[in-house]
Amino acid sequence: MTSITMDSFAQTREISEQAIRRLVDDFYTKVRTDPALGPVFDNAIGGDWDEHLATMRDFWSSVMLTSGRYKGNPVAVHRQVAGIELKLFERWLALFAETCRELFDDELAEAFNSRAQRIAESLKLAVFYRPDRPWPSSAA
Amino acid sequence: MTYVVTDNCIKCKYMDCVEVCPVDCFYEGDNMLVIHPDECIDCGVCEPECPAEAIKPDTQGGLEKWLKLNAEYASKWPNISVKRDPPADAKEFDGVPDKFEKYFSPESGEGDG
Numbered sequence: 001m002t003s004i005t006m007d008s009f010a011q012t013r014e015i016s017e018q019a020i021r022r023l024v025d026d027f028y029t030k031v032r033t034d035p036a037l038g039p040v041f042d043n044a045i046g047g048d049w050d051e052h053l054a055t056m057r058d059f060w061s062s063v064m065l066t067s068g069r070y071k072g073n074p075v076a077v078h079r080q081v082a083g084i085e086l087k088l089f090e091r092w093l094a095l096f097a098e099t100c101r102e103l104f105d106d107e108l109a110e111a112f113n114s115r116a117q118r119i120a121e122s123l124k125l126a127v128f129y130r131p132d133r134p135w136p137s138s139a140a
Numbered sequence: 141m142t143y144v145v146t147d148n149c150i151k152c153k154y155m156d157c158v159e160v161c162p163v164d165c166f167y168e169g170d171n172m173l174v175i176h177p178d179e180c181i182d183c184g185v186c187e188p189e190c191p192a193e194a195i196k197p198d199t200q201g202g203l204e205k206w207l208k209l210n211a212e213y214a215s216k217w218p219n220i221s222v223k224r225d226p227p228a229d230a231k232e233f234d235g236v237p238d239k240f241e242k243y244f245s246p247e248s249g250e251g252d253g
Contacts, residue, residue: 062162063183070162071221075179115183122141122182 013105020060023112024053027099036091040083063115074119075126086128089120142177142198143186144206149173149194150239152230153249155223157186157195168220168249169213171227176214177207192234218251 012019031037032049045052058070078084096116100109129135149172157173158166165179166186175186175195187195198207233239 059162062160063185066160066185066189068159068162071164073163073179074181075163118141118182118184122180125141126178 012103013108015064015108015111017057017061017065019104019108020064021057023099023103024056024060026103027096028053028056030095030099031092034091034095037088037095040081040088043083044081060112063119064112074123078123078127084127086124089124093117093120141182142180142207142210143175143182143184143195144177144198144203144210145172145174146194146196146203146206147239148192148235149190151227151233151236151243152192152194154191154226154230155220156189156191158220159223160185160189161221164219164221165214166220167214167217168251169217170245170247170249171243172245173220173249174210174213174217177211179214213246216246217248218253220249220251222252224250 028049031041041052055070055072058067059072059074061067062070093113093116097109097113100112103109104112125135145166151171153168153172155173158164162183162185163179163181165176166173167176177198182197184197187197189195196203196206227233233243236242
Protein backbone atom coordinates (compact mmCIF):
# COMPACT_ATOMS: atom_id res chain seq x y z
CA MET A 1 0.00 0.00 0.00
CA THR A 2 2.80 2.33 0.92
CA SER A 3 4.39 1.86 -2.47
CA ILE A 4 1.18 2.95 -4.20
CA THR A 5 1.15 6.16 -2.22
CA MET A 6 4.83 6.76 -2.98
CA ASP A 7 4.37 5.96 -6.64
CA SER A 8 1.54 8.43 -6.97
CA PHE A 9 4.18 11.13 -6.90
CA ALA A 10 6.83 9.31 -8.86
CA GLN A 11 6.95 9.99 -12.58
CA THR A 12 5.57 13.45 -12.14
CA ARG A 13 5.44 15.19 -15.50
CA GLU A 14 4.57 18.77 -14.69
CA ILE A 15 6.49 21.46 -12.91
CA SER A 16 4.55 22.72 -9.90
CA GLU A 17 5.30 24.27 -6.54
CA GLN A 18 4.48 20.88 -5.03
CA ALA A 19 7.01 19.11 -7.25
CA ILE A 20 9.66 21.69 -6.37
CA ARG A 21 8.97 21.30 -2.65
CA ARG A 22 9.35 17.53 -2.87
CA LEU A 23 12.54 17.82 -4.93
CA VAL A 24 14.12 20.31 -2.52
CA ASP A 25 13.11 18.27 0.55
CA ASP A 26 14.41 14.97 -0.84
CA PHE A 27 17.56 16.45 -2.34
CA TYR A 28 18.67 18.28 0.80
CA THR A 29 17.97 15.19 2.90
CA LYS A 30 20.69 13.54 0.79
CA VAL A 31 22.99 16.57 0.95
CA ARG A 32 22.71 16.77 4.71
CA THR A 33 23.89 13.21 5.23
CA ASP A 34 26.50 13.27 2.46
CA PRO A 35 30.00 13.05 3.98
CA ALA A 36 31.47 15.55 1.50
CA LEU A 37 28.64 18.07 1.07
CA GLY A 38 26.94 17.87 4.48
CA PRO A 39 29.55 19.60 6.65
CA VAL A 40 30.26 22.34 4.07
CA PHE A 41 26.55 23.18 3.79
CA ASP A 42 25.97 22.92 7.53
CA ASN A 43 28.77 25.39 8.15
CA ALA A 44 27.74 27.76 5.34
CA ILE A 45 24.09 28.02 6.45
CA GLY A 46 24.87 28.08 10.16
CA GLY A 47 22.87 24.90 10.70
CA ASP A 48 19.57 26.55 9.74
CA TRP A 49 18.25 23.98 7.24
CA ASP A 50 14.62 25.14 7.45
CA GLU A 51 15.58 28.59 6.25
CA HIS A 52 17.89 27.20 3.59
CA LEU A 53 15.19 24.88 2.23
CA ALA A 54 12.71 27.75 2.10
CA THR A 55 15.28 29.80 0.16
CA MET A 56 15.89 26.91 -2.23
CA ARG A 57 12.17 26.41 -2.85
CA ASP A 58 11.97 30.10 -3.77
CA PHE A 59 15.05 29.79 -5.98
CA TRP A 60 13.77 26.81 -7.97
CA SER A 61 10.32 28.33 -8.18
CA SER A 62 11.90 31.42 -9.73
CA VAL A 63 13.99 29.37 -12.15
CA MET A 64 11.39 26.80 -13.22
CA LEU A 65 8.11 28.72 -12.82
CA THR A 66 9.42 32.29 -13.29
CA SER A 67 7.64 33.26 -10.07
CA GLY A 68 10.21 35.92 -9.15
CA ARG A 69 10.11 34.68 -5.55
CA TYR A 70 13.86 34.45 -5.08
CA LYS A 71 16.00 37.57 -5.22
CA GLY A 72 19.61 37.16 -4.25
CA ASN A 73 23.23 37.03 -5.31
CA PRO A 74 24.31 33.39 -5.40
CA VAL A 75 27.67 34.25 -6.99
CA ALA A 76 28.66 36.40 -4.01
CA VAL A 77 27.27 33.81 -1.57
CA HIS A 78 29.25 30.94 -3.11
CA ARG A 79 32.48 32.94 -3.18
CA GLN A 80 32.27 33.13 0.61
CA VAL A 81 31.60 29.46 1.31
CA ALA A 82 34.41 27.96 3.39
CA GLY A 83 35.69 24.65 2.05
CA ILE A 84 34.04 24.98 -1.38
CA GLU A 85 35.78 22.78 -3.98
CA LEU A 86 35.26 22.00 -7.65
CA LYS A 87 34.60 18.33 -6.97
CA LEU A 88 31.75 19.27 -4.61
CA PHE A 89 29.86 20.69 -7.60
CA GLU A 90 30.04 17.28 -9.31
CA ARG A 91 28.79 15.56 -6.17
CA TRP A 92 25.97 18.10 -5.84
CA LEU A 93 24.92 17.53 -9.47
CA ALA A 94 25.05 13.73 -9.08
CA LEU A 95 22.75 13.81 -6.04
CA PHE A 96 20.45 16.30 -7.72
CA ALA A 97 20.17 14.11 -10.83
CA GLU A 98 19.54 11.05 -8.66
CA THR A 99 16.71 12.84 -6.83
CA CYS A 100 15.15 14.04 -10.11
CA ARG A 101 15.23 10.48 -11.46
CA GLU A 102 13.45 9.22 -8.37
CA LEU A 103 10.67 11.78 -8.58
CA PHE A 104 10.11 12.84 -12.16
CA ASP A 105 9.70 11.41 -15.62
CA ASP A 106 12.68 11.72 -17.99
CA GLU A 107 11.62 14.95 -19.63
CA LEU A 108 10.99 16.82 -16.39
CA ALA A 109 14.15 15.44 -14.80
CA GLU A 110 16.10 16.71 -17.82
CA ALA A 111 14.47 20.15 -17.52
CA PHE A 112 15.69 20.44 -13.93
CA ASN A 113 19.08 18.88 -14.60
CA SER A 114 19.97 21.01 -17.59
CA ARG A 115 19.24 24.16 -15.59
CA ALA A 116 21.20 22.87 -12.62
CA GLN A 117 24.20 22.03 -14.79
CA ARG A 118 24.27 25.48 -16.41
CA ILE A 119 23.90 27.27 -13.11
CA ALA A 120 26.62 25.09 -11.55
CA GLU A 121 28.96 25.88 -14.44
CA SER A 122 28.40 29.61 -13.94
CA LEU A 123 28.99 29.37 -10.20
CA LYS A 124 32.12 27.26 -10.71
CA LEU A 125 33.54 29.85 -13.12
CA ALA A 126 32.61 32.68 -10.77
CA VAL A 127 34.26 31.03 -7.77
CA PHE A 128 37.31 29.37 -9.32
CA TYR A 129 38.16 30.93 -12.68
CA ARG A 130 41.27 33.11 -12.77
CA PRO A 131 42.33 34.77 -16.03
CA ASP A 132 45.95 33.71 -15.47
CA ARG A 133 45.15 30.00 -15.05
CA PRO A 134 43.93 27.40 -17.54
CA TRP A 135 40.27 26.40 -17.44
CA PRO A 136 38.90 23.87 -16.69
CA SER A 137 41.23 23.56 -13.77
CA SER A 138 41.82 20.54 -11.55
CA ALA A 139 44.01 22.47 -9.17
CA ALA A 140 41.29 24.41 -7.36
CA MET B 141 28.57 31.56 -19.11
CA THR B 142 26.03 34.29 -19.35
CA TYR B 143 23.14 35.67 -21.31
CA VAL B 144 23.56 38.94 -23.19
CA VAL B 145 21.17 41.65 -24.30
CA THR B 146 21.45 42.42 -28.01
CA ASP B 147 20.46 44.96 -30.66
CA ASN B 148 16.69 44.61 -30.62
CA CYS B 149 16.40 45.79 -27.00
CA ILE B 150 17.41 49.28 -28.10
CA LYS B 151 14.41 51.62 -27.99
CA CYS B 152 12.11 48.71 -27.09
CA LYS B 153 13.26 48.18 -23.46
CA TYR B 154 10.21 46.16 -22.44
CA MET B 155 11.74 45.23 -19.05
CA ASP B 156 9.79 41.95 -18.60
CA CYS B 157 13.16 40.31 -17.97
CA VAL B 158 13.98 42.24 -14.81
CA GLU B 159 10.98 40.88 -12.91
CA VAL B 160 11.82 37.23 -13.48
CA CYS B 161 15.59 37.44 -13.04
CA PRO B 162 16.37 35.67 -9.75
CA VAL B 163 19.72 37.40 -9.33
CA ASP B 164 18.87 41.00 -10.28
CA CYS B 165 21.62 41.25 -12.87
CA PHE B 166 20.01 43.75 -15.26
CA TYR B 167 21.32 47.31 -15.59
CA GLU B 168 19.44 50.14 -17.24
CA GLY B 169 20.66 52.53 -19.89
CA ASP B 170 18.73 55.39 -21.43
CA ASN B 171 17.19 53.18 -24.12
CA MET B 172 18.29 49.58 -23.47
CA LEU B 173 19.17 47.12 -20.72
CA VAL B 174 22.31 45.02 -20.25
CA ILE B 175 23.18 41.92 -18.21
CA HIS B 176 26.13 41.88 -15.81
CA PRO B 177 28.12 38.83 -17.01
CA ASP B 178 29.67 38.22 -13.58
CA GLU B 179 26.31 38.15 -11.83
CA CYS B 180 24.23 36.18 -14.37
CA ILE B 181 24.01 32.50 -13.40
CA ASP B 182 22.92 31.33 -16.85
CA CYS B 183 19.54 30.11 -15.59
CA GLY B 184 17.85 31.15 -18.85
CA VAL B 185 14.65 32.44 -17.26
CA CYS B 186 14.86 35.84 -18.97
CA GLU B 187 15.32 34.62 -22.55
CA PRO B 188 11.71 33.59 -23.33
CA GLU B 189 10.29 36.55 -21.39
CA CYS B 190 11.69 39.14 -23.83
CA PRO B 191 8.97 40.23 -26.26
CA ALA B 192 11.69 41.56 -28.59
CA GLU B 193 13.71 38.32 -28.44
CA ALA B 194 16.78 40.40 -27.68
CA ILE B 195 18.30 38.14 -25.00
CA LYS B 196 20.70 35.44 -26.21
CA PRO B 197 23.00 32.89 -24.56
CA ASP B 198 26.69 33.71 -25.05
CA THR B 199 27.22 30.18 -26.29
CA GLN B 200 25.60 31.38 -29.52
CA GLY B 201 28.26 32.58 -31.95
CA GLY B 202 28.89 36.13 -33.10
CA LEU B 203 27.92 37.87 -29.89
CA GLU B 204 31.38 39.09 -28.84
CA LYS B 205 30.50 42.71 -29.49
CA TRP B 206 27.40 42.44 -27.33
CA LEU B 207 29.14 40.56 -24.56
CA LYS B 208 31.68 43.38 -24.38
CA LEU B 209 28.97 46.03 -24.41
CA ASN B 210 26.97 44.26 -21.69
CA ALA B 211 30.06 43.96 -19.47
CA GLU B 212 31.09 47.57 -20.01
CA TYR B 213 27.75 49.21 -19.35
CA ALA B 214 26.67 46.89 -16.51
CA SER B 215 29.39 48.56 -14.47
CA LYS B 216 28.26 52.07 -15.48
CA TRP B 217 24.46 51.94 -15.48
CA PRO B 218 22.14 51.57 -12.44
CA ASN B 219 20.61 48.26 -11.43
CA ILE B 220 16.98 47.61 -12.35
CA SER B 221 14.80 44.89 -10.80
CA VAL B 222 11.36 46.49 -10.99
CA LYS B 223 9.62 46.78 -14.35
CA ARG B 224 8.21 50.10 -15.49
CA ASP B 225 6.17 50.94 -18.59
CA PRO B 226 8.13 50.44 -21.81
CA PRO B 227 8.58 53.40 -24.18
CA ALA B 228 5.30 54.37 -25.85
CA ASP B 229 6.80 53.71 -29.29
CA ALA B 230 8.47 50.41 -28.32
CA LYS B 231 6.42 48.39 -30.78
CA GLU B 232 7.36 50.59 -33.73
CA PHE B 233 11.05 49.90 -33.10
CA ASP B 234 10.69 46.15 -32.63
CA GLY B 235 12.62 44.49 -35.44
CA VAL B 236 14.13 47.65 -36.92
CA PRO B 237 17.62 46.68 -38.20
CA ASP B 238 20.94 48.20 -37.08
CA LYS B 239 19.52 49.92 -34.04
CA PHE B 240 22.93 50.11 -32.36
CA GLU B 241 24.38 52.26 -35.15
CA LYS B 242 21.28 54.43 -35.34
CA TYR B 243 20.05 54.79 -31.78
CA PHE B 244 22.36 53.40 -29.09
CA SER B 245 22.73 55.77 -26.15
CA PRO B 246 25.56 55.42 -23.60
CA GLU B 247 23.58 57.50 -21.07
CA SER B 248 22.29 55.94 -17.86
CA GLY B 249 18.67 55.05 -17.32
CA GLU B 250 16.66 55.65 -14.16
CA GLY B 251 17.27 52.27 -12.52
CA ASP B 252 15.16 51.35 -9.49
CA GLY B 253 16.07 54.75 -8.05
